[in-house]
Amino acid sequence: MTPQEAPDILSPAFAADPYPVYRRLRDEAPLLWHAPTRSYLLSRYEDVRRAFKDPAFTSENYAWQLEPVHGRTFVQMSGHEHTVRRALVAPVFRGTSLQEKLLPVIERNAGELIDGFRDTGRVELVSQFAGRFPVHVIVDMMGLDRGDHDTFQRWYRSVVAFLGNLSRDPEVAAEGLRTREEFAAYLLPVIRRRRAALGDDLLSSLCTAEVDGTAMSDEEIRAFCSLLLSAGAETTDKAVAAVMRNLLLHPEQLAAVTADRELIPRAFIETLRHTPPVQMIMRQVAGDVEMSGGVIPDGSTVICLIGSAGRDERRYADPDSFDVFRTDLTDRTAFSAAADHLSFALGRHFCVGALLAKAEIEVAIGQLLDAMPDVRLEPGFTPRDQGTFTRGPAALPLRFTPVRGRVRG
Template sequence: MTITPQDVPDILSPAFAADPYPVYRRLRDETPLLWHAPTRSYLLSRYEDVRRAFKDPAFTSENYAWQLEPVHGRTFVQMSGREHTVRRALVAPVFRGTALQERLLPLIERNARELIDGFRDTGRVELVSQFAGRFPINVIVDMLGLDKGDYDTFQRWYRSIVAFLGNLSQDPEVTAAGLRTREECAAYLLPVIRRRRDALGDDLLSSLCTAEVDGTTMSDEEIRALCSLLLSAGAETTDKAVAAVLLNLLRHPEQLAAVVEDRELIPRAFIETLRYTPPVQMIMRQVAGDVEVSGGLIPDGSTVICLIGSAGRDERQYADPDAFNIFRADLTARTAFSAAADHLAFALGRHFCVGALLAKAEIEVAIGQLLDAMPDLRIEPDFTPVDQGTFTRGPVSLPLRFTPVRERIRT
């Protein structure tokens, strides 16, 4: 049986949007399984329950048929069994190993450098609009071999898709905009994909056109759907993580100083940010059969909202969970970007994020190059950073000051 605490702010309320973490604590302690009538979903808030939802086959991705497919089309993330295994195998190789190091890493480094060159001599930057919000989209467009002159179009599509996916209140205008984006994206991408099949290049789109596993290849529509998925899933985590990692470090100067001194600590700062202030706060699943969890029974066929932001602050799993600490002993760096991770920001098991290593590379490059350009960075005086978002969350704005490179060279 689930109990609804009347005085706990709803996850769609302004109070929750302002600061979800006290609400998460109440949910974990009082109602770890909560029926949420506005979204017709059950909320899971404890680490062990969310972890189970990502690993137990009883928690399926059937919900993606109505959550993702209308805006993206059908992709491997909503598939299961051999179909999922084969379709994922078509995609995964381009985001890891030699392909990542030799093809994608130079591209990531170039895109970060080009953006930073635009402000490294100015002494100030609004990090979200001038870097974090642009960097991952530029990388994805470059990876696919698309025209970066259409950046504004891709940015608009990205924002529209993310708004559609996070539309928990079912705003009809947000829904309509997302559906229009799918049509616009298809009209743009399908002709490009057909041309690319006839003239292959050294880019991700060409790799997808030629990928084959056990005689299975990807159709034009499957490639288009995957490109649409990359625009949202591939950009949203990195977009918000760049600003969140830097903000968390700025709020803990001794940890920032350690990262400035030793760049090998950047992955640890990223991992701790994924636990402490994860860019993706929640992921949905759908149960096949009745499932018993902390706090009660989830009926067969129900939608479940797995509160990643809450699981990362669960004192049953982490010591002093409300403290940001890149040196904490209860997060394992060695497995943090694999399906065996002990944080939950990339999900786990068979549906672990296929782009986790790409995200790691992007964060390492972005934070490393930003610290090279502004090792004495500081938040603009009298500015108080504010996080925003329910489904995904991150700093709205982050104005920074630093000593311009040319002045550091003179001194």
């Protein structure tokens, strides 16, 4: 397959359904130069996995992809600098901090949003719950004014659009840069006030974090919070809707998960493989790198097609089928750097918020099933996904018989 013959990942046909295109790329062009994005595409599981673990694949691309809208964060760093900066933020999202501080915030926000529709018997899940839930959680985590939810929602959408702007639309780019300025003007004074009067929140934890004599500056805290607002919300936003959609399209699996809530993490993991919220992650190579199908020249940008890797028949049996019980996907390591799915990347750049995402999905799906035990799609509705860089259901109208009160507290 020549580049001229290859399907275009920016085309309307690809946006409508990327998975047949992914299959063709895996079979015919596992390494392909894509001129519109000036990048090489990797589509096979083993190649994408290698790109996430091999030091020859760097995060230098983040200097132009992420830094303009976020500022410099640990994801752009390498070596000792990356290790120390990551260690400053990682403890907030695991262990006792996650269980004692963040879990109550997650549970409260899920319950409050569900209270808005639990007595109505119907909900459009994307706009009324999934698209708002993780942003509300992040605002509460940072100890910010809940009256600013709509502002944070707008900033979140703007940053996500900037990061997924593969076609380089100048208006999308300009809006993302305006968002960076607005976010800085809002948050930097809050950080300074928090340093003077610490609380029991994420900003206070970041203000006091120290590793090997290194602490975070106000600007570094702001940049990390900007990263958290996009990366931390996007996976959860799309995943809540996608998990529910996948279960609703497989009633026997929905029944199993409803009966055994221990299966919710497996439904999440299988969704991350089958219909991942983040379809692509970029890397840059240091030196010429030989892969399946050819050589990637030194300094080139690489687009790792996660959505394709998760459907690779060389790695997964019957990969186009959604199956929470599949035996070739391990849940024991699924939320660690040793995961055998690729949606959180791997190795040194494995998503620092993976356990937070797991907790959010467990709480959200659990509370939704409690409130909607006989949940079903709106009659006649066929779910449709949207998005290229990130992807999830465009809408998910549901019906259910109202349950009075909160079943599980």
